[in-house]
Amino acid sequence: MRQTTYETNTLVQDRAVLVSLITPEIRRGSADPEHSLQELVNLAETAGVDVAATVTQHRDAPDSKWFVGKGKVEELKAIGDERGANTFIFDQELSGAQVRNLEEALDAKIIDRTQLILDIFAQRAKTREGIIQVELAQLSYLLPRLSGQGRNLSRLGGGIGTRGPGETKLETDRRHIRERIADLKRQLSDVVRHRKLHRERRRKNGVVQVALVGYTNAGKSTLLRELTSADVLVENRLFATLDPTSRMLTLPSGKEVLLTDTVGFIQNLPHDLVAAFRATLEEVNEADLLLHVIDCSSPMREEQMRVVGSILSELGAADKPQLTIFNKKDLCGGAGAASFGLLPSDSDTMLISAYDAEDLARLRQKIQDKLAGDTRTFALPAERGDLIALAYRIGEVVDRETAGDKLLLKVELNKQDFEVLGGPLHEYLEQRP
Ligand SMILES: Nc1nc2c(ncn2[C@@H]2O[C@H](COP(=O)(O)OP(=O)(O)O)[C@@H](O)[C@H]2O)c(=O)[nH]1
Ligand SMILES: [Mg+2]
Structure with a gap:
């Protein structure tokens, strides 16, 4: 028998069935449920989840015990077994009782949309402020749903929905969690007081930083990958420890800049998550240039651009040099630049496809010109x-x-x-x- 000197990787890849319940009330709400489910797929992939299937159910109202209907639960069990799923992610918020019932019936980890989003934030938060904000949001979300979760969390181990506050913390009683929340709030006010100081040290390595911002599904991660794929070898050698959401981008001049992906804006972000979300956008404050990526084929394009603009203002980043990039031009039915109100080619706006080599070359040049100052x-x-x-x-x-x-x-x-x-x-x- 062969001896190995390394340990086997025990991390289980999450493989999930995504479930969306559509009721007349949900339909009347601000989010289009189909669009929302598509976004959930994108969020799951961002969290590193392998999406096995998506399932939709129409009902007059959610079932208080199972959320979806009892018959649907059996159907979900069959789909989960057939596709080898160990997780079910629901597009709407679940009550603590619904989570427990579904866990029992499906023998899998049950996560809702809010938990998934918080999990992504927990993966991305880097600064002390970001980490505290995300833990605060996670604890506040868990508190009312707490009773009975301990068993399941310890049974299911790591993976999505369990990152952030450790399971021992979740197993302590509500009083301890409340104390922890109070403590985090105190720490946070300290951090915020010192934040300005940290900002001024931003030019730490002298590396120029470029950040991708925009809604989920606009194509930010694709652009990061496509713009930097040729540099991967170099990057592996020199920047092995670099965060996976940042890569070195080589400009036409040969100069290297750091290109960073951000979480991306989310439709109908639950209000309680806004502070945590902003804290994950800290790269934006450090960036020398922002690339605002827009899915030109999205019917919500204009509204999304407005939301991005107003959050950038609130972050104090509205005056940063910025390029506006309408992406997915191949999906815009040949709509020309004029239909987006694009100005001539010397402007700060571009219409591209992330998969078009010529467009990528133009974009690299534009980034270089914009940074040259x-x-x-x-x-x-x-x-x-x-x-x-x-x-x-x-x-x-x-x-x-x-x-x-x-x-x-x-x-x-x-x-x-x-x-x-x-x-x-x-x-x-x-x-x-
Ligand atoms: N047709 C088309 N699809 C694109 C383009 N850019 C990105 N996509 C697709 O859009 C989806 C979302 O892209 P992603 O990079 O994950 O978006 P992010 O949420 O902004 O990071 C993926 O399925 C991409 O393959 C493009 O230029 N054309
Ligand atoms: Mg992305």
Whole structure:
């Protein structure tokens, strides 16, 4: 028998059946249920779940005990067995009792839409603020649904729906959870107070950062993959520890920038999750450039763009350099750029397909142009080493010459950096004739 020196990977891949209940009331609500189920598929895939099937049921009202009808539960059991599913994800929120009944009947992990979203946030949160916000949202969601969950959580082990607060925490009683929530809130107010300080250290590695934002299903992850696939080898070698949602992107000039995927906006995000969601958008605050990706074939396009715009404003990121990218042009029935109100090619708006090599080349060029910023010349007193160092820090010095007792530095920098960090340099700006 062969001996192995490594441990086998015991992580079970989640394989799930996605279930949506459609009632007249749900139909009247703001979300189109078919669209919502499509989004649930995308969210499940984002969470690393293998989607085995999707099932829809129409009923007059949810069943208080089983959520779907009893007959449907049997049908779900059969589908789950046949497709080898170990998880069922429901597109609507379930009560604690419904979760327990379904777990019992289907002998599988039961997750609802909110838990799935929280699980994705838990995977993505990186800063202390993000991690605290997500745990707060998870505990607040679990608290009223708590009784009886302990057994199931310990039985089912890890995987989606169980990340974040550890199972021991979930097994403690409600009082402990309330104390934990109070404690997290205190920590959060500390973190928020220090947040500004952290932001100012954002240029930590001197790596230029570009963030993809937009609704789920717009094509952000596809773009990240397609734009950087040629660089994978390099990346594996140099950035093996890089977060999977970030990759190095090589621009036409050969310069490398860090391209980061974000969770993406979600239709009808439950109100309690908004704070946690924002905390997962922290890359946006660190980015030098935002790529706002839009699915041009979505009937909700305009509304989605407005929502993205207003959240960016609330994050204080509305003034960041931004490219607006209408993606999936192949699905827009040959609608030309004009139908999106696109301006000529020198504007900050593009119509592309993430699978079109020429479009990707155009996009890389556009990112490069947008990042290049302006070139400015500073006439600095030669003895002011501090100012010279500052100029080198905030931009790229492309030319340097001496004129009498002055040093003329030609610096390529973006407007934002110059305004935020370049304070003392302003008075040495050469006025171009
Ligand atoms: N037809 C078409 N499909 C696309 C295009 N870009 C992305 N998609 C598809 O749209 C779906 C959602 O893409 P994804 O990158 O996961 O979106 P995200 O939620 O914004 O990350 C996937 O099925 C992609 O294959 C495109 O340019 N054309
Ligand atoms: Mg994605």
